[in-house]
Amino acid sequence: MNPIFKENTAPALALIAGAALFSVAFNASAQVNYPAKPIKMIVPFQAGGATDVMARVVGQKLSAQLGQPVVIDNKAGAAGIIGTDSVAKAPPDGYTIMLGLSNSLMTNQFLYTKLPYDAQKDLAMVYRIAMAPLVLVVNPSVPAKTGPELLKYVAANKGKVSYGSYGIGAYPHLAGAHMSLTQNADMVHVAYKGEAPMVQDLIGGQIQMAFASALQVKGHLDAGKLRAIGTSGEKRMATLPQVPTLAEQGLNDEAYRVTGWLAVAAPGATPQPIIDRLASEIQKAVQSPEVRERIVGIGFEVQDNGLPPAFNAAYRQELPIWYRLIKQSGAKLD
Structure with a gap:
């Protein structure tokens, strides 16, 4: 290197090094003092739904623990994509997080041909709060009472059975498509704009079966308007303990054992100490009796270890x- 160039650049290099050290020190200090201002929790769905309710319950508890407000911001639209994208592109400082479902954090990346974010790179998984198993229910006109009986019924009535879902690519669609394919049943899929109209048509007999939330169907089960066949997931639902899982009944396909979930995520480059602090505080909130009670009451199952x-x-x-489930179903959205 030219000595003159070296002499002239030495002060500049010293300034750059000093600035870098200051930046590291500042960021470390910010992490130690976190949180020093309100936290915004994005909910990528409309206010009033189960996800929004859980965000407010958890957010209120977090606010009390952290000594800072946790402000809920509903950014609904495009199956959770709009709100999720806003978090993926937010500053990675721990002051913008989200509480969302597995569709926006997991399955949309396989369902949509184009997403404005990469779920695996642009988002950091902070804490999985709860699992969201569903109940496989049928109209009482369907003679089946167990999972194996239902498989035999749909196979014997090829092309005559309709199943509902609350959207293309949602779990009820994927699980129903799997059942149809494996039983060569040629079932008809009917996609609704929401779970409530799907359940009403199921009661009315316009469709014969559907996977639905306990919150939506428990009252109808108690009234005899619907019949429960079994639940998805690995263990029985606390709110419907008398209903066995499909796996218990011998339906061991991964399509019936997997479930959706509810979780907190942050921008992908969020420092690990901040993620760990958030996860620890969320775990403390979720394990409190009042929050656990609300989670179970909505029909979710508390995740005992949701740490990163x-x-x-x-x-x-x-x-x-x-x-595999999405590819098998043939579902694709733009």
Whole structure:
């Protein structure tokens, strides 16, 4: 290097090094003092739904624990994509997080041909709050009372059975498509704009079966307007303990064992100490009796270990399962 160039650049290099050290020190200080201002929690769905309710319950508890307001901001639209994208592009400082469902954090990446964010790179999984198993229910006109009986029924009535879902690519669609394909049943899929109209048509007999939330169908089950066949997931639902899982009944396909979930995520480059602090505080909030009661009351199942290591391991394990289910169903959206 030219000595003159070296002499002239030495002060500049010293300034750059000093600035870098200051930046590192500042960021470290910011992480130690986190949170020093209100936190915005994006909910990528409309106010009033189960996800929004859980965000407000958890947010209120977090606010009390952290000593800072947790402000809920509903950014609904495009199956959760709009709100999720706003988090993916937010500053990675821990002051913008989201509480969303597995569709926006997991399955949309396989369902949509184009997404404005990469769920695996632009988002950091913070804490999985709850699992969201569903109940496979039928209209009472369907004679089947168990999972194996239902499989035999749909196979014997090829092309005559309709199943509902609350959207293309949603779990009820994927699980129904899997059942139809494996039983060569040629069932008809009917997609609704929401779960409530799907359940009403199921009661009315316009469709014969559907996977639905306990919150939507428990009253109808108690009244005898619908019949429960079984639940998805690995364990029985706390709110419907008398209904066995489909896996218990011998339906061991991964389509019936996997479930949706509810989780908190942050921008992908959020520093690990901030993620760990958030995860620890969310775990404390979720394990409080009042929050657990609300989670179960809505029909979710509390995730006992949703911390980042366990959450990320489960996420990687589930990725290929959801990919296969979506590819098998043929579902694709722009």
